[in-house]
Structure formats: C-alpha cells, structure tokens
Amino acid sequence: MSSGVLFEFDNHIARVTLDRPKALNSIDPEMDAALFEAWAEINSNPDIWVAVLGATGEKAFCAGANVSGGTEGDGRRMALGGGLTGVGGPMLTLRKPLIAAVQGYAIGGGFELAMCADIIVAADNAQFGIPETKVGIIGEAGIMHRAIRQLPHHIAMALILTGERIDAQQAERYGLVNEVVPYEKLLETALSWADRIASASPLAVQAAKDAVLSRAGWPLDVALATRYEPIEAYAYSADRIEGRAAFADKRAARWSGR
Template structure:
C-alpha cells in the first residue's frame, strides 16, 4: 500500500488505518490513492471477510479533505476516500462489511467517510460535524445527502445549516453510531464487532449487504420483487452446504468464503 494509511490482515479481518495524525488524518491525494488500493484489495481478496477503518492519534478520526476527486495510479478519477464516498468521482462499492472506529474530530469529508461504514463505534471524545456553511464553502454536497438519510431530519438540517457539531453521546441517541466507548476501548470494541460479523457466513453477509443497500432507496414492492445475483449464487456455494451440515450436526460452522 502507499503511505498515508496502514493496512493489516488478521484472521479474515482487514484493518485500514488513516495515518496522518499531525494533519488530523485529513485526506490528501496520497492517502486517497492508498485507500483506493485498500478497498480494491478488500473487494478482490476472498480471504478478507470484514474490514475495520480506524485512525491514529487521539485528536481526530479524520478532519476532512484537502483533495477533491483524486486520481488512481493510471490517472483515472476516483471519489473522495479512495472512491468510497462518491464525491468528486466514480463511487467504489465496498462489498465486504465495514466497521468504523471513530475518535476525536470526524468532520467534513471525515464525517462522510465514517458514514460510509455499516457499523460505527465511537470513542467518548468523538465529535461529528458538517462545517461547510460555517466556513462559507459549499461544493459537492455528498455529506449533506448522507446526513439527511442517516439522521433524523431536523437534526441533520441543524448540522447542515449551522455548521455546529454533535458529540458521541448525541450521535448514539440519534442512531448515527452503534456504540460509544472510552477511547482506550475503541479498537477492542470495533474488533469485537468485526469478529462477530466474521463468525457468520461471509458470502451470506456479502449477499445481504448487497441486497439491502442496492434497494435501500426503492419502494418495498420493488425491493421484494428484485432478484439478487449474490443471493442466487450463494445457493450453490460450499458455505451454504456447510451451514446446513453444521446446523444438523449441532456444531459451529467452518466457513471458507467459497
């Protein structure tokens, strides 16, 4: 991987860590390219079943971005956050579940990157904000569209219109984060979430994520009538047979992701 992030793989869990603490882990072009490489590896490696996104230092998860629409090595444009946010370029869809471990400031593009996760664990010092209107900078409004979908309407509008922040406890109360823990427990708790996800059938988990998110904005009747290719493919997988056998034999399943 390029510099700007750390990348580790441990027992089917990929750890992606933003590593520019002196810059409050703000996203520069080098980090953007490194994140693109990380998400691409996670998507393509069948031995990776879940990812954890964290950051070094105590002050900030990510304080935003000083890049808009970076480029991957061959010159193609990508969206902010290595393609994950859909801001400034084509969106990269992460097929594996993503757990975000957020501490300190998660503002602007950093807040948006956190909202791309499926599970968010926040340290008790976390703060989430959309500062665009406060500083008089309005560009591509991806963060606002995500906030209005992930927060109660009036809470999201207050954040958008005032540029003020909410703390971790408020974020939990509004359903933005799954759990708030002391800073020293952040990585441990995020890892626990990842391990719980990884204990389930990885192909079933990926198929479920695809089905839910691909039809999240559609009417229920459309979602129910849709045929989902990953779910259909799972029917012929070794893991489906293993799940049935493990249930019949009253033992823990031994998943292979195949």
Template structure:
C-alpha cells in the first residue's frame, strides 16, 4: 500500500495519508505524492471536490517526519505545497473536505486548516507544539491559526502548546462538524456529495473569488471584477441551471 493513497469515486477524489504507525508524519516521498495528487485534482475537470483523510485512529497527521530530514533543494513544501510551509504554495482550485481524527499537530494541524470544510472525530486534538518543545522552524501554521481562530484562543495555543479538542474547535468555528470516529468518513463523504450537487464551475469560481479577495479591503473587493465568475455566465452549466429552475427539476451538471 502507498503511503499516500489516491482514488476516485465519481466526481470525488480521495487522498489518504497511510502511515499510521508513524502517526501519518509526512516524509519527502509523501510530500511529492501529495503534490502529484493536488496537481491531478486541479488538472482533471471530472474531479469536482476532494476529500483528505488519514488511516488509523491515533492521528490525522503530526506534521513533518523529522527523522527523515529535509531536502531543501527538492522540497515541495509540507503537504505537497498545499500549506506552503517553507516552499511554494499550491492553491487547490477544487473544494477540499478534511476528515480529521486523533492528533492534528504542527504541520498536520495546518494541513487540516487548508481545507474548506473540516469534519473532526470527537477524539481530535489540534495543537501547535513548537514553543513547548523548544523547536521553532517555519511558522506557517501560526499564521493560519491566528486567522482561523479567535485571537486569544490562537495565541494561547501558540504560546503554551496547549491543545484544542474537537468540541472547543467546533465552538470556535474551526470545524464544521464533530462526529464519532466510526462515522467520520461517512460525514466527510456527505459533505462532498453536498458540494457536488452544486454547479462545479460555479463552486470553483466562487472559491477562487473568495481566496483571491480575502485580504483585500471590502470596498475594494466589491468594486473589482472577477473574470472566472463573469466567464461562468457563458457556460453550459449556467444555462442548465436556468433551465432546471424553470422546469422545477434538479440540474444535471456537466462541468462545462
């Protein structure tokens, strides 16, 4: 079995970390395999949404496998560039659902925060152990945490190394849903199916619009054009949406 499994189910791409004995720590080979997965998801028009998960109950991912060392010359950035830690940032054009359980620490926590939807098992523990362990390298996870959590919650995690459990993560809006571990993949798949029920081109244009204008002042973002949304007006899916609405039926999206 590969340390990173990649397979398709309909319009959903599944990416699974598969090193449970190492708590799914990401080594250079996994980093490259993840980059290949993200590139394929971006390339394949038949893929409308992706689900990131991990094997085993103990951990989603504890970050980089420090025992394997780091080849800076060939590094794709942790998580295949999805996090951008210490390397290039890969922007996933399709929506990403993360199914998280057990330990999600350091870079593993950041990998989860790269998702658009997070489903967490009740066993999940999010954490930034860097300061507590006295090991400070790249700090991308801190930049994301301070943007996705209330300031004082994020700073408490950063400064003390204390972990955030699933229930508290839900209360702070970090995750969308908390379920028993046995129901984790069922829930993540349900979220993916809800996304595929929408127009894939509209979803992709909406995601890119949000990401590209996220740090802009609101008045500037509102006043700017966004070409992918304008281009969507001339697609087959836009016409199908209008027909389905008029005919009071579910649309049949084609992604064109």
C-alpha cells in the first residue's frame, strides 16, 4: 500500500489506517490512490467481511484534504477518500460494512469520510466540524448534504453556518456516533464491533447493507416493492444452507462467505 495508508487484514477483518499524523492525517492524492486500492481489495476479496478505518496518532482522525479529488494511477478523477465520499469525482460504493474509529479532529473532508462509515466509534477527545464557512472556503458541498441527513436539522445547520465543532459526547447525544470510549480503548472497541458483525453471515450482512442504502432516500412503498439482487442471490448460497443447519443443530454457524 502506498505511503500514508496502512492496510492489513486478519480473521475476516480489514484494517485501513490513515498514517500521516504530522499532517493531522489530511488526505493527499497519494493517500487517495492508496485508499482506492484498499476499498477495491475489500470489495473484491471474499475473505474480507468487514473493515475498520482508523488513523495514527491521538491528535486527529483526519483534518480534511490537501487537494480535493485525487487521481488514480491511470489518471482518472477520483472522489476524496479513495472514491468513498463522492466529492471531486465518481463515488465508490463499499459493499462490506465499514466502522470508523475516530479520535481528535475529524473536520472537513475528515468528518465526511467518517460519515461514510456504517458505524462510528469515537474517542472521548473527538471533535467533529464543518469549517468551510468560518474560513471562507466553499467548494463541493458533500459534507453538508451528509450532515443534514445524519444529524438533526438544526444541529447540522448550526455546524454548517457557524463552522464550530461538536465534541464526542454531543455527537453521541445527537446519534452521530454509536459509542464513545477513552482513546486508549478506541481500536479495541472498533474491533469488537467488527467481531460482532463478522459473527453474522457475511453475505446476509452485505445484502442487507445494499438493500437499506440503495433505497434509503426512496418512499417506503418503493423500498418494499423493490427486488434486491444480493438478497435473491443469497437464497442459493452455501451460507444460507449453513445458517439453517446451524439453527437446527443449535450450534454456532460456520460461515464461508460463499
């Protein structure tokens, strides 16, 4: 993996780590390319069932982007965060569950990257902010669109209009994060969430994520009437057979992800 991003996986859990602590883990084009490689590997590798996105150093998860919209090795435009945010280029859809482990500053593009996760665990020193209006810089407004969808309306508008930050405890109170823990327990807690997800059928988890997110902005009657290909495909999977057998035998299922 390229400089600035660490990647490893073990026991069906991938760990992606922003590793530029002296720059508050702000994302440059090289990191964007490395993140794209990580997401592509996670999507394509059937032995990876869940991913944890974290960062090195106590001071910051990510302080945004050095340059909006990095580039792949072949020169194509890429959205910030290796394509994950949809800001500055085409958006990449991560099919596997993603947990963000956030400490210190998560501001601007870093806040947006955290909001791309399915579950957010925050250290008690975390701060979330949208500084664009405060510093007089307004570009592509992806972070604002995400904030207004993931936070109560007036809380999101206050962040957007003032450029001020909220702390981890406020973020938990507003439903932005799932859990707040001491910094020393951040990675342990994020990996615990990953273990819990990995104990479920990986194909069922992926099918559920696809169904929920692909119709999140649609009326309920449309969502209910939609046919979801991953759910239909799951009916013919080895994991569905294993799930039924494990339930009948009253034992823990041995998932294969196939």
